Amino acid sequence: MDHSSFSISDALSHLQIAALNEMQQASLDTNNTTNDVVLLADTGSGKTLAFLLPVAQLLKNEHVSQAMIIVPSRELALQIEQVFKKMKTGFKITCCYGGHLRETEENNLKQAPALIVGTPGRLADHIRRSNINTAKIETTVLDEFDKSLEEGFEEEMAFIIGSLPALKKRILTSATEALEIPPFVGMQHPTEINFLKGEKSPALAVQMVLSTDDSKAETLFRLICALGNRSTIIFCNQREFVEQVSNFLKNEGIPNVFYHGAMEQQERDVALCKFRNGSSNILVTTDLAARGLDIPNIRYVIHYQLPHTIETFTHRNGRTARMDASGTAILILDSHERVPSFIPTEPDVISLPETAILPAKPDWTTLFIAAGKKDKVNKIDIIGFLSHKGKLKKEDIGMIEVKDFFSFVAVRKSKAAATLQLIQAEKIKNKKVKITIAK
Numbered sequence: 001m002d003h004s005s006f007s008i009s010d011a012l013s014h015l016q017i018a019a020l021n022e023m024q025q026a027s028l029d030t031n032n033t034t035n036d037v038v039l040l041a042d043t044g045s046g047k048t049l050a051f052l053l054p055v056a057q058l059l060k061n062e063h064v065s066q067a068m069i070i071v072p073s074r075e076l077a078l079q080i081e082q083v084f085k086k087m088k089t090g091f092k093i094t095c096c097y098g099g100h101l102r103e104t105e106e107n108n109l110k111q112a113p114a115l116i117v118g119t120p121g122r123l124a125d126h127i128r129r130s131n132i133n134t135a136k137i138e139t140t141v142l143d144e145f146d147k148s149l150e151e152g153f154e155e156e157m158a159f160i161i162g163s164l165p166a167l168k169k170r171i172l173t174s175a176t177e178a179l180e181i182p183p184f185v186g187m188q189h190p191t192e193i194n195f196l197k198g199e200k201s202p203a204l205a206v207q208m209v210l211s212t213d214d215s216k217a218e219t220l221f222r223l224i225c226a227l228g229n230r231s232t233i234i235f236c237n238q239r240e241f242v243e244q245v246s247n248f249l250k251n252e253g254i255p256n257v258f259y260h261g262a263m264e265q266q267e268r269d270v271a272l273c274k275f276r277n278g279s280s281n282i283l284v285t286t287d288l289a290a291r292g293l294d295i296p297n298i299r300y301v302i303h304y305q306l307p308h309t310i311e312t313f314t315h316r317n318g319r320t321a322r323m324d325a326s327g328t329a330i331l332i333l334d335s336h337e338r339v340p341s342f343i344p345t346e347p348d349v350i351s352l353p354e355t356a357i358l359p360a361k362p363d364w365t366t367l368f369i370a371a372g373k374k375d376k377v378n379k380i381d382i383i384g385f386l387s388h389k390g391k392l393k394k395e396d397i398g399m400i401e402v403k404d405f406f407s408f409v410a411v412r413k414s415k416a417a418a419t420l421q422l423i424q425a426e427k428i429k430n431k432k433v434k435i436t437i438a439k
Contacts (some may be wrong), residue, residue, distance in 0.1 A: 042197055161184055
């Protein structure tokens with residue numbers, strides 16, 4: 001493929017974007033003038049595209065690895081892969097991260113992808129095993145670099161960058177202004193593109209609830225009852241609390257999913273998928289979910305445990321009021337807690353109704369299908385199968401996510417049991433496949 005055949009206007013039309021925002025344009029403008037770029041931008045402001053377009057412009061050869069994007073989490077890696085694939089550049093991208101089989105990635109790397117995106121540990125592992133030919137990699141992006149340093153990936157990142165002998169261009173993104181760039185990055189007088197607003201999104205309201213009960217969990221339960229079945233993320237500071245809060249709410253009759261760093265990849269996929277597709281309106285999580293998760297239309301962010309820093313507070317809130325949507329961040333304070341000093345104005349206090357009425361349960365449930373992209377199964381196959389064999393109408397089938405080896409599909413809860421009966425003995429693509437309600 002000839003480098004000049006990549007067209008930004010084609011990529012934007014594939015992404016259904018009418019025009020670049022100011023930051024994305026500024027990033028593109030520096031592509032020919034400077035090799036070291038530091039891009040400072042808030043979560044949800046479109047920075048993925050701000051570095052993918054310049055990277056795509058620099059790709060020349062279809063069968064040689066020329067660019068590498070290093071990210072702090074697997075979710076972010078998968079999101080970047082998804083955006084790049086939607087751009088339809090004609091170049092291959094491979095995603096590398098821990099928590100699933102390395103062999104899958106090794107097979108994908110055999111035919112060198114032009115672009116590789118991944119987490120530091122897994123990328124370093126592939127380089128050590130010579131699965132990645134680094135000789136021609138001239139561009140690297142360190143996305144959410146502040147987070148990668150926070151997570152302790154400095155050693156692996158230093159090893160990776162030290163293993164790229166042909167490196168010319170470095171793009172570093174961060175949502176934190178006061179960032180020391182370590183020498184191993186190798187940046188000389190970088191051009192800074194700063195679009196950090198620092199202020200909260202105007203569409204974001206900040207409120208608080210004072211917990212009069214002995215139990216903060218009880219206050220949380222009553223708050224959720226008052227908010228109704230809207231899309232809500234509840235943030236805790238530690239994994240143990242995440243599971244405790246999740247179990248407490250379940251026992252009180254509020255369906256929810258939880259998500260934290262100690263879970264297996266498939267468990268994470270199930271939890272996020274159920275939250276995205278409306279099988280669960282509530283996600284209980286650590287700050288792992290404060291970055292890089294692409295979940296639109298989140299109405300409420302609840303700080304069950306208070307954030308320790310302004311950065312954490314901002315990133316958590318960045319999950320809601322994204323782009324043009326409005327959202328509300330709610331702090332729950334017990335009698336010993338005070339509003340953190342970094343919150344500029346005193347939040348409005350909301351009082352909760354005396355009686356807690358359980359919100360309506362979600363209308364959707366998620367089916368797990370033990371077949372995916374590697375089995376040549378796609379969304380159209382799944383819709384056809386569920387319509388013909390499962391007798392579902394179009395409006396009874398919700399969001400479908402197809403992963404490498406399995407798929408998730410939201411179906412109307414009232415129809416799920418009957419559909420499962422009908423499809424138990426049936427085949428997808430002439431193959432008998434296990435289908436169950438996702439646990």
